[in-house]
Amino acid sequence: MNIDMIHLAKLCKIKIDNKLSEKIKNDISKILKSVEDLPNFDKNESFFDPNNIMTLRDDVAKQEFTRDDILKNAPKVKAGCAVVPKEID
């Protein structure tokens, strides 16, 4: 199966070496092949359950956490903000 693993890894923001790339390609190919081998289904059959209606809560902003609570887990913090490398000169 022709999968461009370098491009795929780039899309996923993951670096993989040749050995792992080969293993993952092999595993992915087997799963994709099993889907290609599926019988043809009625394409008009809906895969949405009309009885399963989601109840959405009101879109109201609430202060549930303080900024400090949220930033406690951030790897790098400065002046109340998460720090990332500079992108613009």
Next chain:
Amino acid sequence: MNLYEMSATKLSKMIKSKEISALELTNSIFSRINSVEPKIQSYVTLCEEDAIKTAKLVDEKISKGEKTSPLAGIPIGIKDNICTKNILTTCSSKMLHNFIPPYDATVIKKLKNANAVITGKLNMDEFAMGSSTETSYFKTTTNPYNTNCVPGGSSGGSAASVAAGEAIMSLGSDTGGSIRQPASYCGVVGLKPTYGSISRYGLIAFASSLDQIGPITKSVDDSALLYSIISGQDPLDATSRKVNHIDWDYNFSDISMIKGLKIAVPEEYFSDQIDDDIKEAVFNVIKMLEKNGAKISKISLPSTPHALSAYYIISSAEASSNLARYDGVHYGYRSENYSTLTEMYENTRTEGFGNEVKARIMLGTYILSSGYYDTYYKRAKLLQSKIISEFQETFKEYDVILTPTVPTPPFPIGAEINDATKMHSNDMNTVASNISGIPAISLPCCLNKDALPIGFQLMCNHFEEEKLFKIAKCCELLIGNIKLPNI
């Protein structure tokens, strides 16, 4: 019998009648953990101090004559992908090795309101991706029946801890079989409830349309007890649904309900890939039910053999999206080696995720990429519709479907970790209930010739948990308890 070997329903009565104190029970569990944890390795984090505080609170309430929940004082372990406020929640991944949630999952809030004693956070496959607990970043949990074997996964720590007496009950999560397969491997009861019956708020997402939290327990009564406390609609989870409250009768023992029960036995779940001992054990259960008046019918669910393919497409597509949030910015691991933003993302994700997680993210990204959606994702979703309609047709005629839970007995640690096809096949009998959203429970039926547990699975229609518990309880009464592990 030691306290750690007893069921929650029995211990609850003992606590209420002051035969034992909640503190005594909690101390007994931590003493058991100290003695067997070096062999079983089921916990990532222990919460002894908080557990003792809660146990003392329960004893105080009881001494004052206050009304308490049936879960008050019962030691419960939590799978490490369920958020616990101020307690490390790692998903057994390096990516979240230091993540301390600022909030509780809804199920945890409900347990805390019931004054359940949270013993700690349980080991699992990384981000719930795996069937052996070997993909955990921290440790490999072992099977209490044979510590050279895996406990199953991904909720391996949850199942092993209950079987080993390191918790009276536990919470797991099930996306393709992750509660039922380890429950079967460890000789305990594992319930995957109807999708939407238990809030997923605070469950760290793997595949949001399939993930479901559920109980792992020593008995059906305990499963019904824990389910009745944690189920219900939650405004914080839009996919949760209104559920009829189960007022479970713990004295229920009316096995006469078996008479006339219509049980469907689908041939696809007894394929050549199923171990002969497992087939024989499950057929013995079927014969026993037939002897007690059940009407057994062999049926066909022809799309089931393809369910595993649909599962890997749908779950990986959702995982690739859900796991995109791990970028080293707001929480979790960040690589120390980067100079640009893109390099920081790439190195963080490369160093933070294990190989199984990387493989599933890549599969999901591939099938969702331009040109492949119709070929793979849409076909998988059409198959999902087909599977749902086959179950719906079956439940028009039958009360329950009975199958083996897993194809093989617990396998030795290391035996399947490099063989993805073999590892994935562990879920062949469990994924269809996730794909269709129906409830399914795994119960132990016996030990095989190597003294390893064999389980069987019962499935009912959506939101028929009460019926499922009743049928399961009848089976449990007819089969009796299996021998506890000797660790």
